Amino acid sequence: MPSYRAPVDDTLFLLYDVLGVERRANLPGFSELSRDLVSAVLTEAAKFSETVLQPLNAPGDLQGCTRLANGDVVTPNGFRQAYKALTDAGWGGLSADPQYGGQGLPHVISTAVNEFISSANMAFGMYPGLTQGAIAALTLHGSDEQKRAYLPNLVAGTWTGTMNLTEPHCGTDLGLIRTRAAPQADGSYRIAGTKIFISAGEHDLAENIVHLVLARIEGAPDGTKGISLFVVPKILVNEDGSLGERNAVSCGAIERKMGIHANATCVMNYDGATGWLVGVENRGLPAMFTMMNEARLGVGVQGLSQSEVAYQNAAAYAKERLQGRALSGPKEPSKPADPIIAHADVRRTLLSIKAFNEAARALILWTAIRGDVARVSSDAAEAQAGEDHMGLLTPVIKGVITDVGFDNAVKAQQMFGGHGYVADYGMEQFVRDARIAMIYEGANGVQAMDLVGRKLPRDGGRAIMAFFREVDGFLSENAGEEGLEAFLEPLKRAREDLQKATMWFMANAMAKPDNAGAGATDYMHLFGLVALGYMWALIAKAALTKKAEGADGMDAKLMTGRFFMECCLPETATRLARISAGSETIMALPAEAF
């Protein structure tokens, strides 16, 4: 059976020693973030994830969700109790507004906690995870009345939330949405249509489910400019806040799918359900997108979470499993064979995962802090810079960390040989679960196009220039720094590849946009490599300082980082070569020749 130990120490090291979160104490919500407090929060979250959620992960996968004849959905055994424990402890409201019962901690803290929850049980974590998205959307776009009606229960977790975008014929291209909203005399709308792939669309964990639904108001313009956002509760809410009648929304089916079996992926039928407009008519897509940026960062966290838990189990197995002898001579001559961690190929595989995870965690936390700054800083320039950073890095985090996170789960599974392919060790579940993160909340190809087509050129390239400025600042400030040589030179080279790729797009994509499309995915991964390389440089600097102060474990950090710089970062050259090949050959082949 798989196990999981939440990386509390690494998270604290990153937050305090590497990212210097205490320097943000002037910001609302950050002032009380002492290392002791955060340590206590993370330790509790770790315990909850390890002891309550993780044991339900494999059984939940095996049992899955069941739709009853009446449309109700039953979650796997133990999920109800675990969900109650989660709400009792207030984990869902960690970063929510205290006005609605939340604890008001910065989002970077709930982001860290979400990694633990998702490593322990990704399918379970999606129930409160989607609720966080609904809270964000209603907070930003809901009326005061809507906030009062829904937020307290969503924050408490007694109700959960969903996002209803996809229809059978449209996923990425939401302009094609057909679900209709007919205005009623009382100001409500009657919603009719079918939504598919609705995660947590129906279940037995909460008293009510608050669906946020994209639909087209009768007579609205075609395409994306005619889409509005509605809130449609499963059970209608009375004036006094009590639950009233069942609304005309129901789960028509749950999907048979590759993984996340314990989360109900529903076909939702809206049969004239009563809904209310959220925000402005025909401005539903921008409203949904604010929610989706949160969600995309969360999906990046899921990519890391599966990579981390798969790594932990693979590393443990590699230290136990006796098979063959080390090439350099027996390591454990008294045993029938050496543990497979004696083999360089096994170590290389494990190190490539470990080196990715630690930098990915840093990148996520760094970006979450910048997101908090954007949200709460009263310094307009600082807030804007945070916003720019979030916009630029969100597609990178979503696309790269879920792509590589999945690859890492596959690599970790590989360490087990045949034992990784059968269900017993739980490794194949991590692979199946990790796979969805590359797809939902915008498939990774769409993330790459978002990065290259929107985020890069936005405001004259302000965000990417700020990123280069920060990396360059670090490189020049630390030039010649003893112990950092192995980090600065590779970072510089990788950064140059990124600059060349960026310049190549500027020179070649304006006149011929397919050049951007053809290179987008490689650019996203190139960006990710540079961002992760920069994280390793920051980590190495902090580790050198801590080592000088006599801290333990810093040599391992430095060696892991060196491995990243030596063996992972050189991939930027291949990415650049592919981008520079352009789109000519790619576009030349006629469609019928595929």
Add this chain to the structure above:
Amino acid sequence: MPSYRAPVDDTLFLLYDVLGVERRANLPGFSELSRDLVSAVLTEAAKFSETVLQPLNAPGDLQGCTRLANGDVVTPNGFRQAYKALTDAGWGGLSADPQYGGQGLPHVISTAVNEFISSANMAFGMYPGLTQGAIAALTLHGSDEQKRAYLPNLVAGTWTGTMNLTEPHCGTDLGLIRTRAAPQADGSYRIAGTKIFISAGEHDLAENIVHLVLARIEGAPDGTKGISLFVVPKILVNEDGSLGERNAVSCGAIERKMGIHANATCVMNYDGATGWLVGVENRGLPAMFTMMNEARLGVGVQGLSQSEVAYQNAAAYAKERLQGRALSGPKEPSKPADPIIAHADVRRTLLSIKAFNEAARALILWTAIRGDVARVSSDAAEAQAGEDHMGLLTPVIKGVITDVGFDNAVKAQQMFGGHGYVADYGMEQFVRDARIAMIYEGANGVQAMDLVGRKLPRDGGRAIMAFFREVDGFLSENAGEEGLEAFLEPLKRAREDLQKATMWFMANAMAKPDNAGAGATDYMHLFGLVALGYMWALIAKAALTKKAEGADGMDAKLMTGRFFMECCLPETATRLARISAGSETIMALPAEAF
């Protein structure tokens, strides 16, 4: 529902126009291989695969195999009829010795047919596939009596075969095997022990199952030098060839696993079963390895097969699915959106799979021909060269084609967005099925070590030097050839990277074997890239000739090949950089820091 169309024309093009199989007409079995005959064989195999096997693939995955209380195993609905159709048509004996009822065609033909069968239904194809391995082992190592007793029924397919190597505590390291063989007065042995992960270990398709089992004869030396090979039929065979009593071997359980659900992966219990020694006492491992080389090439074919069928479905979907508009302006303005094949990122993804598949098929067929030459040529030097080639390329084909084949199935799945994650389109099954090919018959890390540690240095590097000589010969013969420029220069660069990597091992791995271990996987992939690049150069040359003769479809070939040279081959640089980084950092981290 997924569909499949066997690539008959591409196979014929590769065999005749690219690889010039008709030039081998002097070899036994090759003289009758007219293009018409092979076309007829492949067309029949295609029809069988497309109409009989493919429709059973998704239902077989859903239903899986069932073990009854008495240990019998029931295969999914329709498998018995399909298996009977396969044996009636004689597909299992295509390349078997006519003396035992086979059709005596070269192995390259059955290899091509196996791709079709495996694309259509990989789990089904394993039943006859493992039988081919058993036939190979008994043909090479069995006594005349054993051949007479088993081969006719195995060739006819009325009996099937299995390979029993793995035990709970040992997979790669077969020296740890504990299954015991006790000699009996009548010359037989009593076999006792437990084997796991036995594909097709028990089922209802055939009248008997012939298990080939590795075990240790009482008193044999420890380790790999004390392992012998035994034949253990499920039902004992009487003197007259009729079936006698049930042997003491049974299926204790079938594994719950990630994919290939329609193939029964069994725990096999040997409770004093009667078996007979195959070949020489304590020489079981080398005997099993002749069988495993066949099997490894077959697993490479499986990697291609899933990549191919996943590609075909993704390409069809990309031409149908309307979503978004092309960056260069609407392609189908009359429709609500463009088909997603208008997007450069989608084309890039599809092309990367297509370009891999066509070269991988060439590499497999080329190697299979060389294997046939090794088997049947009376020219000792030519046979030896074929043997060298097989030895060198088998780990490359097994490791690279299954690694990339799996990645390709994932990429193809990605084209479907959420529809790829749910079961309806069948894409997630291709991913789950493809995954096993990276693991069984020697995990890919083991293939890489076999390549670097054994195949490369063997006979003073004779095989790799012959490979370089062949590539160099092509490069110099075709230097300046019009239309080949886009192929020769990239191939030359990639070949130089391979040479540098090879030299690096020679200089650095002798004194420090971990340098070989650390770089083995990257070397295997670097080798694969160069071999595939060479295939594309051969294909391009043939395509130019055919194009000059007025043949259709050759421009598509050339464009697909150009894409490979421009966008896939540059990866050799990253692989070389990683290899050159050596093992120092990798080995330095203490085990407890993982």
